Amino acid sequence: MLLPDKRGYFGDFGGRFLPETLVPALLELEAEYSRAKNDIKFIRELEFYRKNYIGRETPLYFAKRLTEYIGGPKIYLKREDLAHTGSHKINNAVGQALLALRMGKKRVIAETGAGQHGVATATVAAKFGLECDVFMGEEDCERQALNVCRMKLLGARVIPVGSGSRTLKDALNEAFRDWVATVRHTYYIFGTVAGPHPYPMMVRDFQSVIGNEARKQIISMEGRLPDYLIACVGGGSNSIGLFHRFYNDRKVSMIGVEAGGKGINSKLHSATLSCGRPGVLHGAYSYMLQDVNGQVVPTHSIAAGLDYPGVGPEHSFYKATGRAEYYAVTDTEALNAYHLLTRIEGIIPALESSHAIGYVIKNRRRFRKGEIIVLNLSGRGDKDVGRNI
């Protein structure tokens, strides 16, 4: 399977760009992870929690009425919204919590945008008896208030971040700043496939369970591979989780859907791969949204989980090599999709996942009858109820 090289590079993208203080911790993590993934005890433990705690495998659901509405391709939804805590984020949080335990760390920290990764981390911290601090931008605390309540209920401390744009990017900055000072006893449960090596690889591996299951499921249901994989991309963990297993299935097209905000010409968006260029942010060389001087520019999305100026290096590699295509869907298109899916399938999708659905609706003419789409429904939308209707 495709791997980053020893230095954590996917082609030109990835690496390790961060203060020296953290490097020993990353080397230790890399070594521990490589032991763990070949340790039958760890593998069985992860398998146990996936099945009995997360509730895997998640269904691959044929969305009959959405299919009829679109009037062309057959649309299957990978139901990550049905995973414990309501999104795919738990797949990674469980894996990393088990690593934290192996490494004897007593405290975990996390950054969160929509609050889904924060909730997943708070959940595993409660489950395994770890102290937990979650960094969350002030703006995100306001717009995802339900998840703030859930984290607190689970016993985590939520630390609102008031610097910069007060969103996910700034939560990441603060989490790194905390970690530099606490690295000896603290494990950083990084939430997406970005960041310094080994995070992009490790989070990808933990999320690949999505694609592993979906591939088996679609073959058993349709007797063949899908024509398209579609998923939203913020940092990129649910999409890489779906895409990765299909990398060598060259006939399967991959479409990543970014947050187009108020339109990609408006400067109020988070479409990193569509509009950005490569640079170094949060520990890796990857596409990012920046001005001519390399300063990170403010982003916008109605979906807090996509409101981020960076993206994981494996996505940059997929883009540069043409393995995946990336497009942007606006706030309005995502909101329409959110309402539509809720009304015709009885599934309230997260605003993040609604971007993927929005892409299919917007580009229905691109797809032909008889084609098969597997779309990752990465999370449920309870958290978004009440603020946009």
Place this chain on the structure above:
Amino acid sequence: MSAGTYKMTNRIDDKFSVINGKPRKNLIIYITAGYPSIAATEKLVLEIDRAGADIIELGVPFSDPVADGPAIQESSHYALKKHVSLAGVFKLASKVKPKISSALVLMGYYNSILQYGLTKFAGDCSKNGIDGVIVPDLIPEEGGKLKKAAGAHGVKVIFFLAPTSDSTRIKMVSAMSEGFIYCVTVAGITGTRSALPDFKKYIDLIRRFTDKPLALGFGISTPGMLAKVLKHADGAIVGSAVIKVITASIGKENLPGIVGNFVSKLRKGICNNGYHAKKD
């Protein structure tokens, strides 16, 4: 040194020149370029030089300074609001360099340099009197390209060591770092602290692997701390404490004088403790 020859000579080695078998002690002062304005920074550099700094670090403001605490973060955002860019910092450097005897070093995050272009950056450092570069998010494993580009223009790249670095990393960083090694006093971000940890063992460990000069930074804010640091290290870096003095004096006409006085006091702290600290 005659005027105009600074392009040819790198001052960092001079500053750490060996006296009685040991490098001389250096006071290194950090300020954020463009805080509170480029014009103010120009005056500040001259005043800090006059007050006895050996090396002046000019911070290139960046939108996401993950290695910095609140004081430097805020100064950085302040400068960015005034549209301070790397090109502007170079312009400033070329103006002040002929007027000072301190070495001039840039401290900036890697993306600013990368987007400027490594080769162009190295050339412009050399043209504008920059003796060295410190990049807090660049580690030796990723620093080869910058070092090669900078080396072609006689500009030094200074790397970091931290209390978490083991002997393997100490060897790697020592081999890569030029001029001196920036040793972080504590695992953490920049910012003033009420006390410093015991760093003697850490310094002793590093000395077992290298004879390059060692400068300590992060959390050093008073003459007393400075004296303690320079008992073991060859240089001490004061940053956030200076920024705080600037912050408290923004709008005052004698801002450069106030900051100069602060630096003079730091300087005296070194002399009073009997370490070789005479400025050229």
